[in-house]
Amino acid sequence: MNLELLTPELSLAGFAIVVILLDLIIQRKGWLVVVSIIGIVISAGFTLAMRGNSQAIFNNMLAVDNFALFFKLLFLGIAALVILSSVDYVSKFARFQGEYYALVLLSALGMMLMAATAELISIYIALELTSISLYVLVGFLKDPKSSEASLKYLLLGAVASAVLLFGMALVFGFTGKTKLGEIAQTIQTMPPQVVLASPGLILGIVLMIAGFGFKIASVPFHMWVPDVYEGSPTPITAYLSVGSKAAGFAIILRVFFSAFGLPQWLSLNWGLIFAVLSAIGMTLGNLTALPQTNIKRMLGYSSIAQAGYLMVGLATVGLSPAADIVGRSGILFFLASYSLTNLGAFIAIIAISNKLNSDLISDYSGMGKRAPLLALALTLCFISLIGMPPAAGFMAKFYIFSAAVRNNLLWLVVIAVLNSVISAYYYLRVVKVMWLGEPVSVEKVPSSGALRLALSLSCLGVLLLGIIPGFVMKLAELAARMFTF
């Protein structure tokens, strides 16, 4: 047993329990935030201590490698920013503050496990740990909208899990293995005719794409997104749009690459599926975002579109030869940049809605005068989401698209860049309202220290990744090396 390789996960689980227990004892709930952040920092420290490691533990069920490391750090960072941005929001609750922070930590734990698992059953368990924590968090407000969102998310999530399990069952039935590495070996030894003659395996793969597609909010499994985003507490919306999505991509990358990466004819097939989903997703997401009047719904549709851009990367992974590191690391870099950007946007929105109690875009009128720094931060994040320099989104798109062009996906890239132009319209509409509209009232919009810290961290990250991306690209490349055979 190599328990020391599990220290990041174990310490995080321990801190989640400590937070719940502390909630019973202490009166000043501010300490819960401090303890949660300490837990995250310690877990990140343990994770960093394992850099360069590359081994499988627990009978090859969990992998401790650079790929997992990259995602674990990403999830811990996301969880920290979400907790910081929740402080104001949660302090309004009379009860269950400890549970809130503990659930955020537990779902982060689930995501970390998702990035590390290399076996179908533990994938499912990690996924459920993440999802169940999130189902509760979505319904935390207990008002009709929040409850509706939670129920919707739960029901659709359960269906998606069932579909995923069915897919896994088919793959297991066909190959007789649950470990990704062994599945890969079995498939590679089979002649193509055998696989094609009995479509069970292909069906299994397609069903798994459907199950994971729910997590990453890919078309056509995106129906839950706008309602759930609108109804959830805003920090949890941010968490869903970033953490849950990144975890979904992590698991897709690991499963599809280690189990179905070879032979080439198989990966060409699923690569093509992702390419088509990507083209439809970008277009649909952007077009439906255009008429939205609620900013959270708008960002919901925008995140569907962003999932589409990300799937350009998945398609590239499927279609590219194994040696192409840049193609593979592009998607990781995009996830990091997207996470920072979307978190930044949501944190600004949290700060504004704390004061306004409204998420209507028209209420953002004149925000440039009422809260210039918040408006500036939100503008920067939207510029990044459009994919314009000097923000991170530009580098991410450049990176992922250049890899796609290299792998003969020029058609998809042209669709994607034209989609970026469409998206500019609705992002800039909000920018316009903020800077050109007349303020509804002259009252300033204050923000708490924790929010300001979280916001400046994410904006700094967005600029840093946009101007000197070399460092994170290096990390992403190290992580992507797990894909080479």
Add this chain to the structure above:
Amino acid sequence: MSFNYLTTIIFLPVVGAILIAFVPGLSQRAIKCIAAVFTFAALALSVFIFASFDRSLALAGVIQFEEKVSWIPSINAYYHVGVDGLSLPLVILMTFLGFLVILISWKIDLRPREYFAWLLLLETSILGVFCSLDLLLFFLFWEIEVIPMYFLISIWGTGRREYSAIKYVVYTLFGSAFMLAGILSLYFTTGSLSMMEIAQGGLAPFRIVIPVAAIFFFLLTGFAVKLPVFPLHTWLPDAHTDAPTAVSVVLAGALLKMGGYGMIRLCVTIFPEVAKAYAPFLIALAVVNVLYGAAVTLRQTDLKRLIAYSSISHMGYVLLGIFALGQVSLVGATLQMFSHGVITGLLFAMAGLVMHNVEERDLRKLGGLAQQIPIIAVIFSVAGLASLGLPTTSGFAAEFLVFVGSFSSTIVSGIQVYTILAVLGVVVTAGYILWMLQRVFYGPVLEQYNGVHDAGILERVYMFVFVAVIMLVGIYPAILTDVIKTGVMPIIHLLGG
């Protein structure tokens, strides 16, 4: 290590912008002074570079004041800037206008902090485009420019400013979407982002998967939106008309030139064969630009809209000069970019002054102003005459070179006919310029304009500077053409001429 002149020039304005935006408690006057100091420093440095630029033909095509630092190693991107004969005149043009527009904007009092910050950021991004030698860096600066323009037009503009601003953004992003596709294809084909490497190596040694002509047109689309080339020009009249005066000056003066510069630097230099093959088509478009632009200009009744449309016509000469693909015509096209920048800059500044002082820009309601505002009238007329290409002004030198160059070009057969057609544009230009001057300044004196202020001291200063530059280049064009020639020579070599 030697002093990094270009980096300093590019980033001086943005340092000023950051100071203006984030130092609390600055008075309006302090903001304007900071803006003026930083842009003047950039201007002074670029003049110094211009003076010490080595003009000898032995150094033709050699990049001077080069700086190269690794930027993103994993995709082979460099922070690589430098100037040659092509870009140097445009750098000077931008720093020159950059300083003068601060003076032109001196009377702005609506949200001055944001205004000057955006204006300075705009200058940095345009300078970056002209200096970048790395495709990614080039594209980065190219895109940054959109954001300040959007705010400048939509907040400080007039009329349908929000519509014009978003139209500008959508057109530009549409163009740059194609440009990005072009840059990515180029990067994929050659594995390099360095303009110089790609141009020198040519595309021949590479396995071409994406048709070369497609890459050429991807890039060209981006530049054609900016220049603008008919039929992608419709954003221009709106943006120009509704932009504040200083922004119109930068837009006409320097921003449009990004398109022409990009065409020479990327389209012609990297794809000489494709450029030759499609030159007849593009020259035909150039003639349409000239004649259509001029014809529409004749019909305008709004002072700023009239000048805006005249830009479309004048940019047609640039397109003609570029795709005639001859040495003289390319020199002419580059000189025309510089000259048009200064002349139209002055025209817009004067139109802005008329609008500001008279508070009217409808040509049907203006008239007889020469009596009331004589100084503005004289300078406006000088600018107008330069615009229609009167000898001793830079407009004449530039257009003459374009026409002579394209008439004698041997690359495209039948170009003489196109050139003659384009020359007709000059006649129409004379028509609309003189008619405009007549409608604004001559005719019966209108009583309601009695007591209108003429140009103040500050305005006289910048008018004089503009006119001095127009005359200097008009009388002694060699001051620029010597430099430009060193930039054009290697391209002619590539074209096999």
